[in-house]
Amino acid sequence: MSFSSLPVIDLKSHPDDIRQTILLACSTTGFFYVSNHGLDSLQSQIFSMAKEFFYLPLQEKLLYASNTTSYQGYLKIGRENLDSTNSKLMDEKEGFRIRQSDLNRKDKLPNIFSHEENFKLLEQFFRQCYNLCMHLLEYLAETFEIDRDYFTSRHKWDKEPGAALKLLHYSPINQIEQNINVIRA
Template identity: 25%
Template structure:
């Protein structure tokens, strides 16, 4: 898959990038194999919109089981209009077809938050590869973008996003913001379901998610010709959770790692989001919920596009292990969200401009 596989006389391991550092998992077979998932569960999200608390709680129990046992699930009947999703993908494909000089005007190395365009092979999560075989565009929370209606403070007064100014790219910003606004609304509802799943009040996490850190990443993966290439190296995400909308390719490209070190393919399913637990939910649950390792290998011969949306607590928010997950005598630290986020960004991104050799995330 998208990680290095090593083998000793007695064991084989899959290597990946977890929480800002290298990790590995032994491949287990036969009597050593653990009970684990071999496919992703499907969760019907219609109950999220119900006025009946019992229905929302029933959904939360189902979501909690998926988060505990897998860390990934398909969200169906999520309420985001399919026409919005189609328009977004049309705009994304059109953007990546623009001339290179138009895209490079907003190269991500021009901002501290790595917002803007990332060219092919510039990301390098797995140092054993020549780089991630993808191009992307990243935007996120930015108080200076009027579309977000966020308060401007000394800490948020500097622009973070970049948008291309060429007339032929004028379609892109409004298309991305249409998607962004729908995903913000869905994510807030999703966060309340996660709280319920942890037997907490639905608004438990709201106080540290009033002005959440957010990202939309539009990604284009060309077909891979070589088994040694990766679309993106194996990793975990650093946010509350991620919502992924992926194009309808005939063959799966996204894969997730189960407890036996086996890669499980995630088939695209029409009008469905793939939801995955990320580092902050793993942290607050003391590791009870899985921030599952995943990566992309696009071997099906088709162009692939995806639109992950990353939803995090406030930049100045503080997170720690919830009381019900603390063990007697354990030591637990508070983590400032923005500081952790920036550390992960600095580790995870490398480009030809800084001469980086690739770093583990």
């Protein structure tokens, strides 16, 4: 299946059309794109922050490294393996995970994210993504003809585990450099 064949949930569509597309997605691919969600500008700003972070020297990024029990912080290239059947394959991406609870611990974030203006953008992005998810969960409940708050009542902003944002960076490659022991998601 190609990504171009995934159903698109257009939030500017009529609610009946949205519910129908959700039903199609849930009964076929299990995935869908969301368009007209209103987050494009904020998303671009978050991507710019991520780019700034990933261009830092490795030693500086490692100051925020995720440990084996943590689900937050910096993940260096090769830290994750997408193929559990082949431990030699390494994932060629680096990442940075920020949990919703990290918004209460600004001092634990790299300066790029904890800088006052950027931190406000990060908080705003988390909140708007949460609101979007709640909206989609309401549509999902309506699609399955169950109580509208069935899913949203189980996903409260102030309850753990909360949301997480994972920023990813893949270095560019060309065909000649491609390594057989590397996997890219």
